[in-house]
Amino acid sequence: xxxxxxxxxxxxxxxxxxxxxxxxxxxxxxxxxxxxxxxxxxxxxxxxxxxxxxxxxxxxxxxxxxxxxxxxxxxxxxxxxxxxxxxxxxxxxxxxxxxxxxxxxx
Amino acid sequence: xxxxxxxxxxxxxxxxxxxxxxxxxxxxxxxxxxxxxxxxxxxxxxxxxxxxxxxxxxxxxxxxxxxxxxxxxxxxxxxxxxxxxxxxxxxxxxxxxxxxxxxxxxxxxxxxxxxxxxx
Numbered sequence: 613x614x615x616x617x618x619x620x621x622x623x624x625x626x627x628x629x630x631x632x633x634x635x636x637x638x639x640x641x642x643x644x645x646x647x648x649x650x651x652x653x654x655x656x657x658x659x660x661x662x663x664x665x666x667x668x669x670x671x672x673x674x675x676x677x678x679x680x681x682x683x684x685x686x687x688x689x690x691x692x693x694x695x696x697x698x699x700x701x702x703x704x705x706x707x708x709x710x711x712x713x714x715x716x717x718x
Numbered sequence: 719x720x721x722x723x724x725x726x727x728x729x730x731x732x733x734x735x736x737x738x739x740x741x742x743x744x745x746x747x748x749x750x751x752x753x754x755x756x757x758x759x760x761x762x763x764x765x766x767x768x769x770x771x772x773x774x775x776x777x778x779x780x781x782x783x784x785x786x787x788x789x790x791x792x793x794x795x796x797x798x799x800x801x802x803x804x805x806x807x808x809x810x811x812x813x814x815x816x817x818x819x820x821x822x823x824x825x826x827x828x829x830x831x832x833x834x835x836x837x
Contacts, residue, residue: 613779646823648763655812655827656755656763661820699763703822706776707753707765 614638614702618710624718631687633713635678635700643679644704650712651696659698660685692717720744720826722796722813727831734803734835740796740813740828748791751816753824754798756809756833766811767798781807803835 615638625631635645647660658667660676663683673688687694695717700710726738738754754766767777767787775787786799796813810830817825 644822648824650763655814655830656824657827658817658823658825661817661823665820667823667825697762701763701765701824706768706778707822709755709763709765712762 614641614705614708616700616702616708616710618698618700618713620713621711622714622716624716625690626718627690627692629690631690631694631715633685633698633700635683635685635710637681637683637702637704639704640680641702641704644702645676645678645683646701646703647674647676647685648699648701649694649696650699656699690715690717722815722826722828724811724813724828724831727811727833729834729836730803731837732804732835735799735801736803736833738798738800738811738813738831738833740798742794742796742815745815745826746791747789747794747796750818752787752789752796753814753816754787754796755812755814755824755827756807757812757830758806758809761809764809769796800833803833805835807833808835809833 617636643663645663648656650656697712697714753768769787784802812830813828814824815826817823
């Protein structure tokens with residue numbers, strides 16, 4: 613099984629800050645990685661697919677990078693509506709989610 | 719409109735069975751890869767099961783042998799039969815579609831249905 617380790621597990625930042633979340637796979641998964649945003653009481657929403665591709669309709673302040681085992685998710689300028697929990701997900705071998713990063717406003 | 723609507727959750731005793739349904743509209747379930755993903759209260763997302771368009775099915779180790787994923791093409795509906803339920807199966811269960819143009823990414827999700835396993 614492929615394990616996904618996200619860090620940090622929680623993060624507090626100010627509006628306008630650049631925010632970075634990392635995700636590490638337990639083995640090489642090429643670029644088979646997606647990022648999701650989940651707001652309380654809601655279903656997850658796909659933001660980034662194949663490590664670096666922005667889903668249609670998602671603001672350009674969101675971006676992703678990486679390949680192999682190490683991946684990064686970035687919000688270039690944090691907005692109040694970005695408060696949520698973010699998850700990475702691999703699909704190289706079935707599917708595994710990271711444990712999530714809860715983002716809060718400072 | 720493309721959407722998924724789950725039903726069938728509820729309170730069930732340990733050892734009991736429950737069947738969840740996921741009705742799709744705006745696309746054909748049988749032509750897509752469809753998964754169940756769950757989220758225990760206050761916890762993260764856990765992938766549970768997938769059925770591919772060709773009919774192959776796969777399960778997380780935590781539910782293998784107890785859960786069965788299936789679909790009814792005539793009703794355009796996905797199912798999850800859950801047997802021998804345990805307290806640790808308590809979660810919101812989401813059905814999700816893999817984007818047919820982006821392998822591996824869940825682009826459409828239902829609203830979720832809560833399953834509580836408790837005596």
